[in-house]
Amino acid sequence: MSNIAILLDGNALAKKVRISVKKQAAQLATPPGLAVIQVGDNPASQVYVANKRKDCVKCGIQSHAYHLEASAGEQKLLDLIQWLNEQAYIHGILVQMPLPEGYDPKAVVHAISPDKDVDAFHTLTAGKFYLNNEVTFSPCTPAGVMAVLDEYEIDPQGKHAVVVGHSNLVGKPMCQMLLNRNATVTNCHVYTKDLAFHTRQADILICAVGKVNLITADMVKQGAVVIDVGINRNGESICGDVDFGEVEKIASHISPVPGGVGPMTRAMLMLNTLHSAQRMGG
Numbered sequence: 001m002s003n004i005a006i007l008l009d010g011n012a013l014a015k016k017v018r019i020s021v022k023k024q025a026a027q028l029a030t031p032p033g034l035a036v037i038q039v040g041d042n043p044a045s046q047v048y049v050a051n052k053r054k055d056c057v058k059c060g061i062q063s064h065a066y067h068l069e070a071s072a073g074e075q076k077l078l079d080l081i082q083w084l085n086e087q088a089y090i091h092g093i094l095v096q097m098p099l100p101e102g103y104d105p106k107a108v109v110h111a112i113s114p115d116k117d118v119d120a121f122h123t124l125t126a127g128k129f130y131l132n133n134e135v136t137f138s139p140c141t142p143a144g145v146m147a148v149l150d151e152y153e154i155d156p157q158g159k160h161a162v163v164v165g166h167s168n169l170v171g172k173p174m175c176q177m178l179l180n181r182n183a184t185v186t187n188c189h190v191y192t193k194d195l196a197f198h199t200r201q202a203d204i205l206i207c208a209v210g211k212v213n214l215i216t217a218d219m220v221k222q223g224a225v226v227i228d229v230g231i232n233r234n235g236e237s238i239c240g241d242v243d244f245g246e247v248e249k250i251a252s253h254i255s256p257v258p259g260g261v262g263p264m265t266r267a268m269l270m271l272n273t274l275h276s277a278q279r280m281g282g
């Protein structure tokens with residue numbers, strides 16, 4: 001008899017998070033403020049920035065959008081960040097990546113005050129996060145995955161979690177969050193030999209690579225929880241890294257793309273901005 005996995009509905013959970021953020025934001029003396037800076041005219045970035053703006057509206061967060069021409073130069077961007085660091089009504093600052101050529105993303109990220117680093121990219125933010133010590137901001141995508149696991153009462157403790165992808169943005173902080181919740185963690189990546197051997201061991205399989213159909217049904221253990229972080233674009237449509245149609249017959253739970261981790265990443269950004277405003281006594 002074929003089984004169909006429970007769908008991990010990121011859209012529904014993200015909506016719940018936004019409602020909760022809105023309620024808490026309304027209790028603050030000043031609304032949380034998020035500054036989003038875009039440099040240049042990357043079309044994908046334009047969509048991301050517009051979506052963040054919409055999320056802010058839904059959450060009762062003031063969105064402050066800044067656009068610089070690609071030719072503006074790094075110093076102008078650094079000056080803008082410095083000015084935003086000093087504004088009391090701004091609780092979160094993010095610079096939409098990737099930056100155009102000629103900008104040093106590390107210098108830009110480190111110009112953002114760690115108190116307003118809602119993307120959690122700054123070294124100080126990451127240090128606190130990795131030590132699990134006075135965590136200020138959690139990286140949005142892995143935090144979104146953890147929120148999904150919690151919502152569906154999937155406890156990582158004692159489970160074998162296999163994370164495919166080892167970027168600073170997703171894979172590594174994902175592993176750390178699972179470790180903090182007492183999972184046994186294996187991290188696979190592009191140099192891993194026999195990826196399928198590892199993925200088949202997973203009670204919880206999380207894929208963050210960016211390769212269509214990287215994870216096929218034969219790579220998944222019966223009853224595993226499968227979370228697809230990947231985003232692959234084909235014209236207007238997007239899909240993840242997992243062969244959803246086949247894997248949903250094997251997994252106990254599966255997240256779709258779109259409608260899985262993506263909306264949760266955005267919801268966690270709103271949550272980070274709220275927490276920052278609460279800390280600053282907004």
Ligand SMILES: NC(=O)c1ccc[n+]([C@@H]2O[C@H](COP(=O)([O-])OP(=O)(O)OC[C@H]3O[C@@H](n4cnc5c(N)ncnc54)[C@H](O)[C@@H]3O)[C@@H](O)[C@H]2O)c1
Pocket residue numbers: 141164165166167168169170171188189190191192195208209210211214229230231232261262263265266
């Ligand atoms: N859903 C979301 O909100 C969200 C957020 C961030 C990133 N993403 C998506 O997640 C994916 C990963 O993002 P990233 O920023 O970590 O990308 P990245 O390019 O920085 O890292 C990709 C990772 O995949 C690994 N990899 C590449 N080929 C592999 C292979 N054949 N087998 C095993 N591992 C392989 C690499 O070692 C690397 O660690 C992308 O598709 C990205 O668009 C989604």
